[in-house]
Amino acid sequence: MLKNIFLLCGITLLATTAIDAQKFFTKTGRIDFNATAPSSPEKIEAVNKTVTCVLDAATGNIQFAVLIKGFTFERALMQEHFNENYLESDKFPKAEFKGAIANNSAVNYAKDGDYPVTVKGKLTLHGETRDVESPGKISIKGGKISASASFSAVLGDYKVDVPTLVSDKVSKTAKITVACTLEPLKS
Amino acid sequence: MKNKKILFLLLVVVGLLGAFYAYREYNRAPIDTAAAAADEQLTGAELIAAFEQDETGATSRYVSKLIRVQAVLLDLSTTEAMTPGEKESYTLVLGSTAASTTIRCSMDSAFAGQQALPTKGETVTIQGICSGYNKDELLGSDIVLVRCALIKE
Numbered sequence: 184m185l186k187n188i189f190l191l192c193g194i195t196l197l198a199t200t201a202i203d204a205q206k207f208f209t210k211t212g213r214i215d216f217n218a219t220a221p222s223s224p225e226k227i228e229a230v231n232k233t234v235t236c237v238l239d240a241a242t243g244n245i246q247f248a249v250l251i252k253g254f255t256f257e258r259a260l261m262q263e264h265f266n267e268n269y270l271e272s273d274k275f276p277k278a279e280f281k282g283a284i285a286n287n288s289a290v291n292y293a294k295d296g297d298y299p300v301t302v303k304g305k306l307t308l309h310g311e312t313r314d315v316e317s318p319g320k321i322s323i324k325g326g327k328i329s330a331s332a333s334f335s336a337v338l339g340d341y342k343v344d345v346p347t348l349v350s351d352k353v354s355k356t357a358k359i360t361v362a363c364t365l366e367p368l369k370s
Numbered sequence: 371m372k373n374k375k376i377l378f379l380l381l382v383v384v385g386l387l388g389a390f391y392a393y394r395e396y397n398r399a400p401i402d403t404a405a406a407a408a409d410e411q412l413t414g415a416e417l418i419a420a421f422e423q424d425e426t427g428a429t430s431r432y433v434s435k436l437i438r439v440q441a442v443l444l445d446l447s448t449t450e451a452m453t454p455g456e457k458e459s460y461t462l463v464l465g466s467t468a469a470s471t472t473i474r475c476s477m478d479s480a481f482a483g484q485q486a487l488p489t490k491g492e493t494v495t496i497q498g499i500c501s502g503y504n505k506d507e508l509l510g511s512d513i514v515l516v517r518c519a520l521i522k523e
Contacts, residue, residue, distance in 0.1 A: 213452065233516065253476070
């Protein structure tokens, strides 16, 4: 009986360690960008479905990177202004976040469930890097990990100027929502 | 008096034309990547070699351009819709198993057209906007195309 308990404990420990030691990634993550001003009659929003994200389950380190030109808008003119006037994507082609899940120990990567987390790190956008802290969620289901977070970025902090002429449409604060379904990274 | 009337009418016409142009420009839809003529047409191997050998040169030549590329399909994945009214989307990975760089094509279901989705190993032709080059030693590098459409040749 005691032998069986030890064996079970050993197997559980091995399985947990194997999962914890893994890195998870995706290249098809999604970021929604919304800079619609409250008084705007139309939505100023874009989506990018080519987000790269890597999560180290052992340390909680998480990072994502995105090509600015990969954001798509419903209207061509908005997309052109976004790239040329606001984020200057020729000069600053990428945005990236590097940080960690502050309460990673609260996530049991071996057990299905939804785990509220706090993500802290540095967001680089338009060539400017700022500290970011955001609530998020890690969901585990059948060995797949989904990570999501939503936070606001003050565009002025990243030296993105919103002209007064369009301030009734474009908000000075953008809501950024990240959603990634991660798979184990085979090394 | 007559001259003043003509001038007034001229100003009205110019104003209306300006308003019409502004309205059209404001509501201009993004380029129809399935129907538009490609800026560049090449094979996957040529596109990959261009970015691997000279990233700066390839970026200025291909990024933001409508590219028609023909290559072997290595992988195809589906991403479920996340917002109401949205449809599922696909990611087609093109290239060769020998190269560490691949071409990742993001395609909305509307651009898949009426034809059946291709299967792995099939040679496909895709047309999409090149959004850049993601150099990554850990995950492998990618040339990213968005708003892609499957082209039947």
